[in-house]
Amino acid sequence: MGTTPTQVMAFPNIRAIVRDNGTAEVLVAGNSRIVPAGDSMQELRNNALALIVGEAQTLQRPVRVRIEDPEGHGELIVHPDNKIESVSYEPAPARRRAEAPETTPATVAPAVIDTVPAPAPEPAAAPATATAASVGAQPWPPAPATATPEPQTAAFVEEAAPTRRSLKETSFLVSAPVLEPATQGWRGTLTRLGLRMDPSAEELTEREDVRTVSQHWPGPRTIAVVNRKGGANKTPTVVMLSAILARYSGAATVAWDNNESQGTLGWRTEKGSHDRSVLDLIDASTELLSPSTNAAEIAKFVHHQTADKFDVLRSDENEEGDHEVTAEEVDIAHQVLTRYYRLVVMDSGNTARAANWRRMIDHTNQLVVPVTAIEDRAEAARLTLQTLESRGGHDAELARNAVVIVSESTDAKRSMSGEALKRAKDEAQRIADGFAPFVRAVVRIPYDPALVNGPIRYEALQPATQRAWLAAAAAVAAVF
Structure with a gap:
């Protein structure tokens, strides 16, 4: 079932501007993209639309675009498969010349269309569509409606628009960044x-x-990393996403171990000068939420990662303790963390029925499902997504827009034989292909010994692994 124009989100905010001086730019969430120069106004439009198609392919969904050029302005829907729909278009008012002879008809802006004559317009026509290869015809700009020319008279001379423009309409600053x-x-x-x-x-x-990972977004965001099977790479995924987003964006980031039992996030990251956990933070929540509390007080409860620039909130590691975090306590901890941090990345346990697991999902903006290229881990990931989808509403929407991260099996790597390595890569690709039709994005991660044991550091990874995790973090942050 196709997407109608009214169902296409206006996020991120995208504008395409073509100027009569031969320059153009595409603005995505306020960030300017360079539009290659063209020999004509239409070529500039085509080049701008090619950039927007690339953005739609990155997001893997249609995007809504505001277009502006000297001939008019309007709105388009641009699809990843190069289909383009015109939602609205308003031609710019034609300029009238005061010196025109009385018999000269009012000028109608020429349409930039193909040489094949267009069919006569029909009432209540559906929005025009075109591919990127034919954007010169429709819909940017659409052919103007046929109008009956009116003779130029003295009355029109008296009503002629001023020829001088306001200084507010121009600028000498170059807005397009240099490549x-x-x-x-x-x-x-x-x-x-x-x-x-x-x-x-x-x-x-x-x-x-x-x-993409360097952007700042309005308001805090929460990422939940989930898989009902242990050993699916949840904790390394939490660490790597936190490290990359904190390093590049500079936003205050915390990794929170929301495990119902003793979690491993504290074992795979640096320990601070104290032993406090999420239970201590909950106990001090009244003080931490007080308007008079200094922002630095949060350091008493989290463990800072000196190289990767994010903080860790550990789970309770008391071997004799039997406290289970309740849904209400998850609410309290989340309220505290979103006061001090712009980004919360949550590790999780293996029980989707646990109160703290379900309440974590209620607070989640983006779901991430890690899986190693082993069939039982992949099946557990599928069941996790199926469980969320069956609950409907917010849970189902998270499942449909999830990012699945497939890591190559470490067991196959240990044998180091060429045939075993090929089988590991083939299995990772098979699992990735299996998830692709059901989620927003799938990213593959190569095997890296730096992720197997001990504290995880971004700088310890091989360059290919760093690049793969950057792509994974960009897929996660693309919809923030």
């Missing part, structure tokens, strides 16, 4: 030798992922 030269590969080498080279497609993709 930075290549820094990677042979292109980067040539640039460093003095021959400026444009970046490759791979480098541009990496830059886009960096831009």
Whole structure:
């Protein structure tokens, strides 16, 4: 079932602006993208639409776009498959010349259309659609409605619009950023030798992922990392997402171990100078939520990661304790953390029926499902998503928009035989392909020994692993 224009979200806010001086820009959530120069106004439009199609493909859904150019303004729906729908379009008022002869008809702006004559308009027509290859015809700009020319008279001369524009309508500042030269590969080498080279497609993709994870969003955001099977890579996923988002965005980030039993997040991260856990934070919640409390007081309860720049809120590690965190206590802890942090990444236990697990889902903005390339872990991930989908409402929406992160099996890597490595990669791809039709994004992560044991550090990972986790974090942050 297709998506109607009214169902397409206006987020992120996207604008495409083409100017009569031969420049254009695409603004995505306030960030300007460079539009390659063209030999004509229509070529500029085509180049701008190509960037917007790329954004729709990144988000894997249609996007809503406001368009502006000297010939008019309106709104489009741009799909990942290059289909473009016109929601509205209003041509700019035609300028009238005071010196025009009395018999000269009023000027109608020429339509930029194909040479094939367009069919006569019909009442209540559906929105026009086009592919990116045919954007010169419809819908940007649509052919103007046929109007009966009116003779130019003295009355029109008296009502002629002023020829001078307001200074508010112009600026001497250049809004389009300059494309930075290549820094990677042979292109980067040539640039460093003095021959400026444009970046490759791979480098541009990496830059886009960096831009995505570097954004600041209004209000706090909560990410839940879930899988009902142990050993599915939940804790490494929490650490890596927290590290990348904190490093690039600079936003205050906390990783919270919301395990119903002793969680492993505290074992895989740095320990601070104290032993406090989530239970201590809950006990001190009244003080921490007081308007008079200094922001630095939160450091008494979390463990700072000195290299990766995020904090960790540990679960209770008292071996003799039997306290189970309730739903109300999850509410309290979440209220405290979202006062001090802009991003909360939650680790979870293996029981989807537990009160703290279910209340975590209530607070979640983005669901992440990690899985190792082993069939029982993949099946547990599927059942986790199925459980959430069956609950309907907010839970089902999280499941449909989840990001699945597939990591290659460590067991196959230990054998180090060529055939075993190929089987591990093939199995990871099979599982990734199996999840792809049911979730928003699937990202594969290569095996890396730095993720197997001990404290996890971003800088300890191999470059290929760092790049894969950057892509995973960008997929998670894309809808914030």
